[in-house]
Amino acid sequence: MKERVLIIDGSSLFFRAFYALPLLKTKRGIYTNAIYGFIMMLENAIEKVNPNYLVVCFDMKGKTFRNDLYKDYKGTRQKTPTELEQQWPIVRDIIDKMNIKILESPVYEADDIAGTLSLTAENEGYDSILLTGDKDYFQLVDKNTQVLLTRKGITEMDIISVESIKEDYDITPEEFIDLKGLMGDNSDNIPGVPGIGEKTGLKLVREFGTIENLYDNLDKVTGKKLKENLENYKTQAFMSKKLGTIVRNVPLDVGIKDLKIQERNYEDLSNMYREYEFNTLLQRLPEEFHKADIEMISGDLIKYEDKSLDEVIDSIHSKKSFAFKFVTDGKIYESIKPIYLAIKVNDDAPVILNIDDEKTLKLKSIFEDENIEKIGHNLKEDIMILMDYEIDIKNYTYDSMIAEYILNSTESNYDINNLSNIYFSIGYMDLDELLGKGKKSKKFSEIEEDELKKYFAFYLNTIHNLKSLQLEKIKEQGMDELYYEIELPLVEVLSSMEFIGIRTKSSVLDDIGDNLDIKIKELEKNIYREAGEEFNINSPKKLGVILFEKLNYPVIKKTKTGYSTSADVLEKLEGKGEIINYVLEYRQLAKLKSTYVDGLKELINGDTGRIHSHFNQTVTSTGRISSTDPNLQNIPIRTDEGRLIRKAFLASEDCLLVDADYSQIELRVLASISNDKNMIEAFDNDDDIHRRTASEVFGVDFDDVTPLLRSRAKAVNFGIVYGISDYGLSQNLNIPRKVAADYIEKYLKHYSGIKDYMDNEVEKARSKGYVETILKRRRYIPELNAKNYNIRSFGERVAFNTPIQGSAADIIKIAMVKVYEALRDEKLESKLILQIHDELIVDAKEDEADKVKKLMKDIMEQAVELKVKLKVDMEVGSSLYDTK
DNA sequence: ATATTCACG
DNA sequence: ACGTACGTGAATATT
Incomplete structure (x- = not known):
């Protein structure tokens, strides 16, 4: 054959x-x-x-x-x-x-x-x-x-x-060329002869064979119109045949x-x-190339070994590399004492050891050995535990949670079971499945031992299997620097921030709370009086009924479920009755009381007198860090009453808080990546950027800019960063839509580089499917392909906002790592304790404060080289209130 | 569990 | 003709 x-x-x-x-x-x-x-x-x-x-x-x-x-x-x-x-x-x-x-x-x-x-x-x-x-x-x-x-x-x-063609069409294969010459081809835009489709074409080809022969015998064609068309479109027929002829002598080098x-x-x-x-x-694929699946079926993925701590230590010394996870009882931050330590040395089956203080300390030298590589998943948890034992981890090289985050920052869940599903299309067990949810949830110590050990065997085996897959992708995508220089070292920085926390005085909060209670009661009374009845002011539904049905206020905006009573709506009703102002103030104070006074008090750790907020490294899709339990990134500052909360956050004993704040970092990033000459010049001149924008957009002299104009220009500057629409700006500034549109147009004329940047970025996102920050952090934007206009528009705004917000996040992360390392290398006792997106706060020993101040300013301003300078403003004080 | 509102950058 | 600014987290009410 x-x-x-x-x-x-x-x-x-x-x-x-x-x-x-x-x-x-x-x-x-x-x-x-x-x-x-x-x-x-x-x-x-x-x-x-x-x-x-x-x-x-x-x-x-x-x-x-x-x-x-x-x-x-x-x-x-x-x-x-x-x-x-x-x-x-x-x-x-x-x-x-x-x-x-x-x-x-x-x-x-x-x-x-x-x-x-x-x-x-x-x-x-x-x-x-x-x-x-x-x-x-x-x-x-x-x-x-x-x-x-x-x-x-x-x-x-x-x-x-040949046979099937003969049977189906009753012509020879070559005659398809002639057929196409006559019929043409819509999809290739080959014209053919008008009036000839498949039926007539086939008839002619069967009778005459080639087009050449057909034209030689045109007199034999029956049908007047047909003959006429053939005559009139002769050149077109021959050209169509030529176009439809497949070339069979293409020069090929194979x-x-x-x-x-x-x-x-x-x-x-x-x-x-x-x-x-x-x-x-x-x-x-051959078996060995979908190993995890096979491992799961055979049970290898959940297989563990029983060995003694000493045996494990010996094998670590010979293999120089291991994956590990501490198991603490219940939620990690409630009790930091580990009860198990799961260790997998290279390819060996994992060992899950019962552990206590003495055994943990026995591992100190291994964790601190620079020549032994450690890998894990969500290492922040483990590093905090080590810090509690004063063990200073060295040479941790891989965290699968962090790796996945930089590969795809929009994932909703970075648990090991989910990663296993993503990479290996196979899962074993969620933590919720192991511990149960809600009231019936158990602690690790209450889990049957074999079950627990299987889970952690799966956990470590999966980390091990993921490592090369993720690291190769990171390398391919040019993200080695982002991963090794920024995100990975940052894990330790965040561990430390969380571990140390910030000193918080509950008596200050108590005083503010008492004060708020009095005012809130008073406002409640006033609101009930104006409304003519008592109702739950905290319920938007009931408040809506009172305002828009009983008191007949005009309905400005509706939500899915009823009337909107949000502040921007109420502000438009201001001056139309006392109740509106009472409600607005009530809302503000109720928020302060519940979230910031009561909420914060609960989270002051009884042992340390400090709040240990959790800094999350894998939450935002832009690369920012988030903070929870409590969120220390949204402590009030914009109103005088709210700002008082900051008096509760204090420097440690004999310390001062050193606060360093990037000035206009997002606009500077925008100026730099858009290469807009006008905006770059503004920053080079060290101009007040909003004032300058106002002067240009509103056409007044720089010195004649009024506070109102400046604040409007400021809103436009922010709007641009977010992906402005005339409607959005008009709502924000409470001005007519036409006027807002005019502002935007003038703005983009003056900063034409920004307009180009926006268009380019969206186009890039469409063709590549993602956008990038200055450090090549990616965000995929599938929304750009949505049929729904709103979703697609969102995608477009995200396409140019993410490089701005994300690059700013890159910059401050670089600064955080460097500040942390500098404080450590200079043997200073001062500690980095907070990050608020464009701001870093160090709890500094009084006698170190000056040195820390200089060190932070230098590091932050030199963190990266942009087309504009980075500027950092510094404040020092005893509380967060005093540093502003 | 979801929606609304509001605190921050 | 559409429907409207990016990124978060927490408290509260309601289903």
Whole structure:
């Protein structure tokens, strides 16, 4: 039997796959339907044909020689949808990893290359099979050449041979060229002869064979109109035939022998199939390349060993690397004492040890050994525990939670079980499943030991399996610096901030609370009096009824469930009755009392007298840090009454708080990345940026800018960063929409670089699927492809806001790591304790304060080199109230 | 569990 | 013609 060559019309198959399947999307928001369909069709064809040689031909973008013949060739083609465009590089990558050759040409199309190869194959004594969704290929069929035509869906294919063509059409394969010359082709915009479709075309070809013969015998054609059209469109018919003829002598620098089927790169394929969630394809790979699944089935993934601490220590010394997790009883921050330590040394099965203070301290030298590598998941928890034992961890090189966050900052859950699902399409158990939820939840010490050990075996095995996958991706995406220089060292910085906390005096809060209570009671009375009845002021529903039904205030905005009573609505009703002001003030004070007085008091740690807020490194989609329990990043400052709360946050004994605040960091970042000359100049001059904006946008002299104009300009500056709309600005400033639109227009004229930047960034996001910060932190934006206008618009705003907010986050994170390291290296006792997005606060020993102040300012201003200077304002005081 | 409101950058 | 500014977390009411 002859050897077979399978020639794939890649472009045709790719389009076919895209439209045959629903728009599939990965958990990360990458579209994959065309890729998946393509690979499935490819695999099915390979299975069916069992070829010895294999090649994929693609069309390249842009004009081909056919456009020289006829300038409108393919002129009616629509622009490729971006959902498809994005899948293009990925499918090529997969074909590469399959070690299949890709052929393409800037002059010829895929069918010309395919036609040339099939002819070459025939001449050299092979059979060839052409896989395509395009009937034009029928002209290539002969006794050694068949076409595999994709039918509906992605699994069905028809075999087209000389015989089947004869049977179905009663013409020869070559005659398809003539048929096309007469019929034309809508999709390629080939004109043909008007009035001739498939039926007439076939009749003519059956009777006359070639177009040349047809025109030689035109008198024999029956039908007046038909004859007339043939006469009138003769040149067009011949040109159409030429356009429809597949070229079979394309110069190629490969022979059939070069297309021999090669061993695939299974390792890479398995990674890619996982990434794109092609589970069926993953299962078809040889066993060893979907190991986690196999491990799970065989139970290896949850298998642990029982060894003594000494045995584990010995093996760590010989292997120099281990994954670990401390198990504390109940929630980690309630009780910091570990009861178990799970350790997995290299490939060995995990060991889950019962542990106490003495045993933990026995490991001190190992954790502090620079030559022993430590890896884990959510290491912040573990580092805090180590800090409690005064163990100073060295050489931690991998945290799977952090790694996943920089690979995809929009994931909602970074638990180990979820990562296992994402990467290995297999899960074992959630923490909630192990401990139970709500009232019935258990502590770790109450869990049956085998169950607990299985869970942590799974935990550590998964960390181990994830490591190379994630680190390779990080490297590929150019994020090594972000990961190794910023995010990873930051884990220790946040551990320390959380561990140390901030001194908080509850008596100050008590006093403020008592004061608030009096005022709140008074306001309550006034509100009830105005309303003429008592009701729950805290219920927007009931308040709405009182205001908009009983008192007949005009309804300005509605929510999904009823009337909106938010502050911006109430402010528009101001001056129309005392009750509005009472409600606004009541709301403000009630918020202070419940969230900031009562809420904060609960969270002062009884042992330390300090608040240990949690700084989360994997929450925001832009790269910022978030703070919870309590949120120390939203302590009141904008109103005088709220600001008093800050008197409760104090420097430690014999200490001062040193507060360093980046001035206008987001606008500076914007000036730099947009390269807007005007805004850069403003910062170079050290101008008051809002004043300068006001002067330019409102056309007044710099010195004549009034406070009102300045504050409006300030709102415009903020609006721009957020992705402004005229409506949004008009609402914010309470001005007519037309006026707002005018402001924006003037703004973008003066800062034209910013306009260009916005457009470019959205375009980049559309073609790549993501945007990047200055440190290559990524955010994927699948919303840009949404059909819904609102969602898509959101995507556009996110596309240019994220690089700004995210780059600012990058900068302060760099500063945090450097400040932390400098304080440690200079052997200072002062500690970094807070970060509030553009602000760092150090609890400094009184005699170190000056040194700390200088060190912080220098580090922060030099954190990165932008096109504008970074400016930091410093304040020192005994409380957070005094530093502002 | 979800919606509303409001505190911050 | 559409519906409207980025990123968070906490308290409260309501389903």
